[in-house]
Amino acid sequence: MAAQAVPTDPAAPAGPAASEEQPLLSVTDLTVTFPTRHGDVRAVDSLSFAVRRGQTLGIVGESGSGKSVTSLAVMGLHTGARVTGSIALVGRELNGLPERELNRLRGRRMAMIFQDPLSSLHPYYTVGEQIAEHHRVHFGSRRAAARKRAVEMLAEVGIPEPARRAGEYPHQFSGGMRQRVMIAMALACEPDLLIADEPTTALDVTVQAQILELIARLQEQRGLAVVMITHDLGVVARVAREVLVMYGGRAAEQAPVDTLFADPGHPYTRGLLDSLPRLDDSDDAPLRAIPGSPPSLLDPAPGCAFSPRCPRAAAATPAERAHCAGVRPELRPSQGHLVSCHLSLHTAARVQGGTR
Amino acid sequence: MTLYLGRRLLAVAGVLVAIAAVTFTVFYVLPSDPAAAACGKSCSTDRLEAIRAHMGLDRPLWRQFADFVTGIFTGRTMGSGQYALHCAFPCLGYSYENSEAVWDLLMDRLPVSASLALGAAVLWLALGLSAGVTAALRKDSLTDRALMVGAVAAASLPVYFTSMMLIYGLIRTAGLLPYPQYVPLGDDPLHWASNLLLPWLALAVLYAAMYARQSRSSMIETMAEPYIRTARAKGLPRRTVVVKHGLRAGMTPILTLFGMDLGGLLAGAVITESIFGLPGIGRLFYGALSTGDQPVILGVTLLAAAFIVVANLAVDLLYAVVDPRVRY
Amino acid sequence: MTAGTAPLPSVPPPSVPLLSVRDVTMTFPGRRGGRSAPVRAVDGVSFDLAAGKTLGLVGESGCGKSTTGRMIVRLLEPTTGSITYDGRDISRLGRRELKPLRKDLQMVFQDPHSSLNPRQTVARIIADPLLVQGMAAAGARKRAAELMEMTGLIPEHIDRYPHEFSGGQAQRIGIARALATGPRLIVADEPVSALDVSVQAQIVNLMERLQRELGLAYLFIAHDLSVVKRVCNRVAVMYLGRIVEVGDKERVYAAPAHPYTQALLSAVPLPDPVAERARERITLLGDPPSPAAPPSGCTFHPRCPKAQEICRTEAPLLRVAAPGEAREVACHFAAADNP
Amino acid sequence: SGGKQSAGGKDGKNPAAAHEGTAIGGTPQKGGTLTVLSNQDFTHLDPARNWVMNDMDFGTRLLYRTLVTYKATPGTQGGGLVPDLATDLGTPSADARTWTFHLKQGVKYEDGSPVTAQDVKYNVERSFSPDLPGGADYAARYLAGAEGYRGPAQGRHLDSVKTPDDRTIVFELRKPFAEFPNATVMPTFAPVPQAQDKGPQYDNRPFSSGPYKVDSYARGKKLVLVRNDHWDPGTDEVRKAYPDKLVVLMGLKANQIDDRLIASQGADASAVSWGALRPESAAKVLPDARVRERLLAESTNCTDMVQMHTGRAPFDDPKVRRAVQYALDRDAVLTASGGPAFNDLSTAYMPASLFGGKQPDTLKIPVTGDADKARQLLKEAGKPDGISTKITASAGDKGRAEAVQQSLGRAGIKVTIETVDPSAFYATIGDTENRTDMVYTGWCPDYPSGSTFLPFVFDGRFIKEKGNSGNHSLFRDDATMKRMDEIGAMTDTKAAAEAWQQLDGRILAQAPTVPVLVRRWPLVLGTNIAGAYGHTSFGGQIDYATVGLKDPAKSRD
């Protein structure tokens, strides 16, 4: 309904027909390195993935696995980092694009929402102003038009009394409503891609459900491509069609959601699923924890980052163990998945006994 | 809001009375005899007593203080008979030294101190903030380093050192500027400015350095805020991000500092005024000290305190304007 | 729980609960717009906890879970109500009288790093409660090493500082400290919420093992319903300072009686796409209200799909939901919808 | 260190004293604006309160006339008296207890009204008012029936001052006073019409009977004087009133004043300094003949003294006092005071002017002191280990006090310095009970007579417990007091002068105080200044009666 208010951008990519074969976003060999005092931190290492229009890609991984760094790299928001590899939005290479060019795409073609909506909203400006200010920049619309747009967007994300609320400040909103405001802001310029970095982590479960539903509804209405970043496998299971599991800055496994959950190929994915207490599980048996703790990115081992914690490696022969620890596994197709593991659960059944 | 303001104003009055009381006590407890000072070289005991009585110094301290405080609001009559002086509403007493109403003296000197403080403030804000923000935006660059090294060094220079260097360099050697001599703004704005330029510079150097350091760290902190990332993610041009989103938030902490510094300076930059011989409140105060002119000392102290508290109040109120989260 | 575990001699007969909380309220002085606006963070909470058992306390952020837990270990003094530990009302004891009780009542915190003093070595952190209780330094250190071993840490790391440990290890240190004095009741305030998913299970397992070995009772506070389900015997669901439903885990999870519990359970995403798609959800409207300005009547009514007129005016009492069932619910219409 | 070479005084002549007794710059032209650069404000311009040398100069030479005044002549001649308001120097009765003055015809105030004898009487009465403290106390000391008089405020008047008609004024004194005309030079004897009296605020705008009137006066900042058109030069043989206007800029930095006058650029060429040249500026003045040309350095005639509390131990012992006398390095104090160019060493109490030009040196103590002798004296006094004591000095005398401290230290007299603000200084040292054992202060004769020096400084009967002044050694010696009374009663001024000089030496031998030096009043003039000389009776300050400009067109405005 708001679509007619948006003038067509001459720089817009070709019509939907073209995008059928071409993914909206494709990331290839993305590596992000932070130079620090203690040495280089390779927060993301040779990551590749693609998202199509109308699709949702879920990225899971625990704290520090590089999820946020990836999303910021896509948006070109890193300041002190070395970003290599390719990030293409509808075939257009973003990595290395000058800031001015990027600014024409950010907020317009791709938008992002963040984990903590309070600190991500400017405390000094009304939400109305914040929702629409980039509308003025991208479309050159006037203040009044932008304000109207802000009110529309607030209504669309389900905020009651949008006209009044547009004049209020972020601190006057509750957590869930702030996240709605963030979403309204992200979608104000009708972007094609929405990156949501843990949008519900700070929220209560009941409110989380509301927000996830809202995102799903808007995605359907607008044919958005969504990258949903989370550490909650439950959330991924709910919203994603395709899932990327990250570990230590690398992709551990990538697969369609059903396949991934039904038959994980990477021991880490397996371990993750096993260690989760489940509501729908009637069994009260002790949880199967993954021993050890997540790796440091500072001095990455030359081989598989998961190998020190890997039950399969532990049960493998010394030669295999050495291989795991010394040689980096590539992401390889394996039974409809992409798995980066020398001892993928799909390839050998020797240690099958160790897993369920 | 009104309630808050009322409460705050009450607190301001309380603070001022407390400060007046402390100042009063200090000068009473510590030995100094203005009557004897006024009496002069050859002073008979008889005459000394008469003077003391005339000045009201023979009365108990609390009475003197009570008279003083009530006098501020109601005015009061000092002395009696033919020479009785009536001192009207904001009555801070009469100078022992030259029998002028302290309030008039203060108001007479205030334009000088205010010119000095405000002019310097404009200068230091302009210099300090632009240096600080520039350094923050180019964090860790050569510009940043150079600016900050300069700022630390400048902040370490005592104001009298800077002043003397400026006098030596710009007046004595280069002859670029006149020896500062206050000309009221209304008389001749150009002379006003050219005469004050040097004192402004001297004061501004020190403060600009402090503000540069402060605004740099504040700005760096702000630019790392998630909402700046949001602004960038929206595709706003860099200028908008920096100016609209960064500056406004980054400069709010500076406001508090500014209030305190300006409040403190309005009532006289004692050292600067005395170095440059500007007839401001600071010099009035310094002069009053050397002549033991208690009413003036008390008056200046109170005025200075009033500026500080009022500036703080103003800053707090301004905060509510700048930061919508603050509500009274 | 394995059958082999012998009941510990110190455990009182099950009829007398180890901990009994009755009508506890906690009101914080608060300010709003210059006026004082007291926050009733906990409002008439009652429950029992038997020795060696685990009671889970769940609810949304700000509903008063932590406040309840902190009252039990007497970090806070309840405004009204009584807390009976081992037959003795401890709700009004002073610091001196509490001191011996500190041995029995311990706490594990949410953030493993912020709950460890960054300037103290592990040895000091773990030994501190022992030193306070008057143990000699050498003995306390030895005991600290034992506790590290017991909680799965390497005793050689005893002289390290907290920042040298990962989150999971740090949480183990926190647990070791809580265990130092040999407590019988541990209040665990979201002990795994801050941990990575892959580490969470380690801590849950550790806590379960310790309970078995030491006969501990836990008050397990969490907002993650799936973790609570794994760990607890009984569950209490809180909403805005009140318990809306409390009962045996099986019953509460299998057949939630309170609309809020139902909504809560249905909102938890399951790590299983197939089940997720098949699921029927109850989505609540709106956000949790502030405890400083609670709604009238049943505090849940503005969000409740089943709310009626009476809910607006009358606060429901916690009562047994169905005859003979070890479960209590505070809802005017609880029974009606109970499957 | 033979390589170091002094820059001045090589030939033993004082480079600063070249203009002693002469006026600089020739005869001024009429007109223009004379600027006075000052680092301070006047203490008082109200004639009832004005008792500071420089201020009296300014007040009586420019704003108001007194019954009698000093001659406007350089050198010691300046100590001579001339009638001013009065037609002569006064007519005494035979016992010198009643003095009659007649006022000149045609002397007018700034509003054109005539100056009357009642106005003079009125101001004398004002000077008794506790509201108007600070003035000279000759009237209080000498007028009959003055005890307990509190001024005219309650309508009470002094019967001892009579005004038989508008132009006759008669003073009845308590005791014979041959030098009374000298006292009538004081501003106390200037006229103030009762209608213009504003009490303490009269200070801010005295009503003029002199050649100039106050145009504006912003205290501490600026005073502007313009011509009083009703002043009749025909009635005035002293004041020349060359400039059209005088501007006093106050509150400037002393150093900057020095620098400005040395440079003498633009309007500063028509400027003079109010305060004396700072010692630290000497190095910029003395080596430069072109600047030295414009330097005045008349003696102030005030003797600086280290005064000891003779009333209590250890200084009740004359031996100890003499030890101080010997230990003191007057040369060091002199250097601290700006050096020999700007000061003269003192070997007697009264300044050289009261000795006819040169002080006798009766004790012959070396200028740098004699520490051995001092130690010897201390030993004799039973203090072989020396003594510890304190000295109070005005803040401005800090350097001098440090020199005293340092030199006494050599003889085992350990001194702690208390500096006191000038304002509180007299009150502090006037408290005889609580003051320190030593004070550093001086005395200036009000007019060239020993009677305005020795009795003020050494008469034990004037000692007061509080507010003590002059006699800070608290010296009380019956023989001395008796002698002072005898000299005071002498009518032969010449004999009296000689008697004072002898008495001076006798007191010095008892060493109640140690005379240190007599300061000069160095002033650098702007290049356009003419007719300027330091007036001996005004402490070496420029005589404002005669100063003017060479070329009025070059002045500002």
Next chain:
Amino acid sequence: MTTTPTPASSPAPAAVPAGSGPWQLARAELRRRTAVKVSLAVVALFLLMAAGAPLLSSLAGWSPEEFDKTAVDPYLGGRPLGPLGGISADHWLGVEPVTGRDLFARVVHGAQVSLLIALTATAIVVLAGTAAGITAGYFGGRTDAVLSRLMDLTMSFPSLIFMIAMMSVAKDVNRILLMTAVIGLFGWPGVARVVRGQTLSLRHREYVDAARVGGSGPWRILTRDILPGVAGPVIAYTTLIVPGMIATEAALSYLGVGVRPPTPSWGQMIAESVAFYDTDPMYFVIPSTCLFLTVLAFTLLGDALRDVLDPRSGRT
């Protein structure tokens, strides 16, 4: 699920040996910085100079109060003889004009006085401020309200003006003591605020709760948990107020209400030398440089300490 990112979940950086506490880490971090090394050297130099003042001046052969009339020209207002303010083998830094006192001796003794006053005042300020701040922050409630009002009141005082007034009226007292006390009197609220803020934040750390649950009383918690936590920011703040204190002493002495003669202090020396700034520039330059270097060194040191020990705070 309310995960706060835990930054240090990875093991310690390899460069630092295991078992090193926050203090060791901070020290290692400080040791890396050149500015710290240089400022430490300068501070140490001046401290040594102050401590060894009598020794140093006796080495140079002059006491700070000793006049040397042969070194100045009495006819030029006592200007030092010889170039550069009389620098010679006899007087290493030249002499004071007028008196001929040895500048080297005075500068080192001046360092003693200036640093003594500054450091003692700082100590007073820090002790009083920490005590007040920690009390207000930890006990809260009425205690906090009263102390906070007192801080506000003290901060509302026009401190320099008041200090000058107090110094100028008090006469028969030990100037150094009085000056230290007066400077201290107005400095404590700054520290108190920092400490109070820090205490407030520490009080809500869970480890404080843990200590209470462990049975520790308020005293034990204050000394073992709060105080060490407050120490970092306080040390950084302290280093940053030292320059202020030095400058205040100098300002008071400059205005003539400072130390009693003939005691030298840098402020007093500068005040006196200002008059000679163009006739004897060295006299002005030497104490000014000392003051400048010391203030600069403390500022740099404080900056570094703040970076390392208290990353989040600014000027208060």
